[in-house]
Amino acid sequence: MAAVNDNYLKLQGSYLFQTVARKVREFEGSHPDVRLIKLGIGDVTQPVAPAVISALHRAVDEMGQAATFRGYAPDLGYDFLRAAIAENDYKKRGISIAEDEIFVSDGAKSDCSNIQEIFAQDSLVAVCDPVYPVYVDSNVMAGRAGDFDGDRRLYDRLVYMPCTEANGFVPDFPRVKPDLIYLCFPNNPTGVAITRDQLQAWVDYALKIGAVILYDAAYEAYISADSLPHSIFECSGAEDCAIEFRSFSKNAGFTGLRLGFTVIPKKLKLNGQSVHDLWARRHGTKYNGAPYIVQRAGEAVYSPEGSQQIQEQIAVYMKNAVYLKTALKDAGYTVYGGENSPYIWLKTPGGMSSWDFFDLLLNRLGVVGTPGSGFGPSGEGFFRLTAFGTYENSQEAIGRIRSLEL
Amino acid sequence: MAAVNDNYLKLQGSYLFQTVARKVREFEGSHPDVRLIKLGIGDVTQPVAPAVISALHRAVDEMGQAATFRGYAPDLGYDFLRAAIAENDYKKRGISIAEDEIFVSDGAKSDCSNIQEIFAQDSLVAVCDPVYPVYVDSNVMAGRAGDFDGDRRLYDRLVYMPCTEANGFVPDFPRVKPDLIYLCFPNNPTGVAITRDQLQAWVDYALKIGAVILYDAAYEAYISADSLPHSIFECSGAEDCAIEFRSFSKNAGFTGLRLGFTVIPKKLKLNGQSVHDLWARRHGTKYNGAPYIVQRAGEAVYSPEGSQQIQEQIAVYMKNAVYLKTALKDAGYTVYGGENSPYIWLKTPGGMSSWDFFDLLLNRLGVVGTPGSGFGPSGEGFFRLTAFGTYENSQEAIGRIRSLEL
Numbered sequence: 001m002a003a004v005n006d007n008y009l010k011l012q013g014s015y016l017f018q019t020v021a022r023k024v025r026e027f028e029g030s031h032p033d034v035r036l037i038k039l040g041i042g043d044v045t046q047p048v049a050p051a052v053i054s055a056l057h058r059a060v061d062e063m064g065q066a067a068t069f070r071g072y073a074p075d076l077g078y079d080f081l082r083a084a085i086a087e088n089d090y091k092k093r094g095i096s097i098a099e100d101e102i103f104v105s106d107g108a109k110s111d112c113s114n115i116q117e118i119f120a121q122d123s124l125v126a127v128c129d130p131v132y133p134v135y136v137d138s139n140v141m142a143g144r145a146g147d148f149d150g151d152r153r154l155y156d157r158l159v160y161m162p163c164t165e166a167n168g169f170v171p172d173f174p175r176v177k178p179d180l181i182y183l184c185f186p187n188n189p190t191g192v193a194i195t196r197d198q199l200q201a202w203v204d205y206a207l208k209i210g211a212v213i214l215y216d217a218a219y220e221a222y223i224s225a226d227s228l229p230h231s232i233f234e235c236s237g238a239e240d241c242a243i244e245f246r247s248f249s250k251n252a253g254f255t256g257l258r259l260g261f262t263v264i265p266k267k268l269k270l271n272g273q274s275v276h277d278l279w280a281r282r283h284g285t286k287y288n289g290a291p292y293i294v295q296r297a298g299e300a301v302y303s304p305e306g307s308q309q310i311q312e313q314i315a316v317y318m319k320n321a322v323y324l325k326t327a328l329k330d331a332g333y334t335v336y337g338g339e340n341s342p343y344i345w346l347k348t349p350g351g352m353s354s355w356d357f358f359d360l361l362l363n364r365l366g367v368v369g370t371p372g373s374g375f376g377p378s379g380e381g382f383f384r385l386t387a388f389g390t391y392e393n394s395q396e397a398i399g400r401i402r403s404l405e406l
Numbered sequence: 407m408a409a410v411n412d413n414y415l416k417l418q419g420s421y422l423f424q425t426v427a428r429k430v431r432e433f434e435g436s437h438p439d440v441r442l443i444k445l446g447i448g449d450v451t452q453p454v455a456p457a458v459i460s461a462l463h464r465a466v467d468e469m470g471q472a473a474t475f476r477g478y479a480p481d482l483g484y485d486f487l488r489a490a491i492a493e494n495d496y497k498k499r500g501i502s503i504a505e506d507e508i509f510v511s512d513g514a515k516s517d518c519s520n521i522q523e524i525f526a527q528d529s530l531v532a533v534c535d536p537v538y539p540v541y542v543d544s545n546v547m548a549g550r551a552g553d554f555d556g557d558r559r560l561y562d563r564l565v566y567m568p569c570t571e572a573n574g575f576v577p578d579f580p581r582v583k584p585d586l587i588y589l590c591f592p593n594n595p596t597g598v599a600i601t602r603d604q605l606q607a608w609v610d611y612a613l614k615i616g617a618v619i620l621y622d623a624a625y626e627a628y629i630s631a632d633s634l635p636h637s638i639f640e641c642s643g644a645e646d647c648a649i650e651f652r653s654f655s656k657n658a659g660f661t662g663l664r665l666g667f668t669v670i671p672k673k674l675k676l677n678g679q680s681v682h683d684l685w686a687r688r689h690g691t692k693y694n695g696a697p698y699i700v701q702r703a704g705e706a707v708y709s710p711e712g713s714q715q716i717q718e719q720i721a722v723y724m725k726n727a728v729y730l731k732t733a734l735k736d737a738g739y740t741v742y743g744g745e746n747s748p749y750i751w752l753k754t755p756g757g758m759s760s761w762d763f764f765d766l767l768l769n770r771l772g773v774v775g776t777p778g779s780g781f782g783p784s785g786e787g788f789f790r791l792t793a794f795g796t797y798e799n800s801q802e803a804i805g806r807i808r809s810l811e812l
Contacts, residue, residue, distance in 0.1 A: 001585065001615075001616035001617075001676075001677075002525060002526075002529065002585040002586060002616060002617055002618040002676050003525065003526040003529065003585065003676055003677060004524060004525060004526060004676050004677070004679045004681065004684055005523060005524050005525055005526055005527065005684070006526065008524060008684050008687060008688075009679070011687060018481075018690055041478065043477035043478050044477055045472070045475070045477070046472065046475070047469060047470050047471050047472045047474075047475040048469045048470050048475065050470065053466060053467070053469065053470035056466040056469075056699070057463060057466055060459060060462040060463055060466060061459070063453060063454045063459065063462075063662065063663070064453050064454055064456065064459035065453050066451070066452065066453045068453075069451070069452070069453040069454065069659075069662070070662040071449035071450055071451070071659075071661040071662045072447065072449050072661045072662060073662060075424075106512055106664075106694070107694050109692070109693070109694045110692060110693055110694065113691060113692035113693075114692065117411060117547065118410060118411050118414060119408060119409065119410060119411055120408075120409040120410060120411055120412065121411065121549070123408060123409065133691075134691060134692070137691045138691065138692060141523065141688070141691070141692075143527070179407065179408040179409065180408060209407075210407035210408060211407075211408055212408040253475075253477075255477040255478045255694075256469065256475070256476040256477050256478060256479060256697065256698045257469070257697050257698075257699070258512075258694060258695070258696070258697045270407075270408050270409055270410050271407075271409060271410070273410045273415070275410065278410055278411070278414050281414060281417060282414075282547070284424055285519060285539075285540060285543045285544065285547070286515070286516060286519035286520065286540070286544060286547075287515070287516055287519075288512070288513050288515045288516065288661075288664060289664070290664070291662065291663050291664045291697060291700055292662045292663075293462070293663070293699070294697060
């Protein structure tokens, strides 16, 4: 008799953003006249840059001619894209990453959720709390997270690393020694960045205890301060203990085009076994590469025009971030993030719960954010807003929020 | 201490097509003057159809304008594409599949390899022998296949169902009762199709023993005979025991665009648990949807012009298939497949091993095929050629093969 993977039955409710989307749909259904301001899901709003659009058109034309048609892509990505990544994201920052240490994919979400497969079933996994739910749920599905403790709102075989006001939202080393450590900086959801010294301390810690750091750098493009690392491979020794995930979604507006990549140094070995080789095998067996046309689009992001256009897009979002942060502070809120990051992490007023504040903003103001407790128990009492809207909508949201009596 | 998933270490050699590719690269390196005829990997050669190219250009333009830009796609696929699939692939054949039973993805390879995740870890898995390696390897990686028995060339916890000349390459029911049964018809690699009655018998068997059939119908577009089912859901009761995988790669030349879908009826339940819900949860958690532009391309495949153009492409490949089959028979070979399928499955001459015949064709004739034993022990003594080349290359390949003394 066939049976389901009962680890899936341990998952709590639906995926956070699906719940938010459902509540929004229900509200829209019953309030068709209200213009909602959506600063919830971290989706971008600016169109794809002209240089990227041109590259897409060119690649589409190639697919329509026998002489230039491309079938199956190389498993690990086209050389032209891997070369552009190695040069621009790494070499220009003084980091030595070889082209064949870069694995092109359909996005960081896929890679972040699939990466756990290549590690031992009994790996002890550490996550930040609050956390991007994908790290947790993918390990729950794999049976690595144990059971959900309904009182503590935690899985009993995960190591949670609270990120709080007290530690400036950068976690302390856990008391038990994990095997795998998920870190994401600039952080989703708190919007807080990590300094190079702080990240170096994590690399040193991982090397000392023999752990692997799974480093999600999807938001690195928002970093402007020199003291902040864009890549974990800026830290000494990281090539022996770290994997890095990158995305084209948030720097170049590819949420609907789907492109990302993962860097696994060939030096990273566990008990003599190359982690790079395992991931290559997974890619070759379970994946058939990102579309050629999308890989050409990714290449265009690094062209002089593309690079310039994308900087302008990021500047638009960062203008929103600064505006939201300043205005919310002025209105009496305690606010984190919003610098070197597109996320604003605000304390709910009067100790209100995160979901109560979500419902209040949705139902009374028509403003959609994301409840902090959806990212983990230490997110309770916090609320995430994104800077990915338009400036006009950011202003409108602030206007509406100001109307609340704190 | 972090450790790798040691199930990966049980994988045999590299993925079959990577090995073929490596041998071809080596030959090309040492014989730069030989024009190779590649009838190995099942990649298409005709460019993407004009109607699809136009749809891509339109969608690309939409992505470049704020008013029509699309960010994250719906997890399970855009409604416009799911509606086109439900209407054209199912309703028009008298099959009732709801739009929300269709999950759009980046291809059947991803879905075929990921589907095992939602089933119990101790599921007993049955596969055809020879078999598309992805079914086997994804279960090896998950620890479900046991250890490799080097003498028998089999994993000791998989149920192998030999597909041989004796049974017409349609497997008999296995002696032990499996929980999951992978079937692929028209078959890769043998090129043999299954009749509606034969498939109904498999559905009845699965219902009787409580198994789930994982049905790969990636090649259904090559069926011309009325007695052959395009979908397992043509069989009565299949909605209670079957999942179907479809691809746009082989019917519409999307190998480089990446699009496929999986159908899971809501009626399919195991111990009261909806399999559809589990797959939806996996999709939502570990995947972010196929690119909008590629989903618009998929929609165009069903347009009147697109449909017409794609029929013409399939006719080109089927002309190759008929030619290859007839010419090889004339040359004294025993040949299967090549009707209702783009694959030719030929017996190696004089009892030669599959890899010896591969090396002979590559090194003496400059013709690339795929050794049957790479698909499993019952594939030994066979060799796969694809009809996806050009007619001229098919003719050239036959000319070279004819020069061999049988």
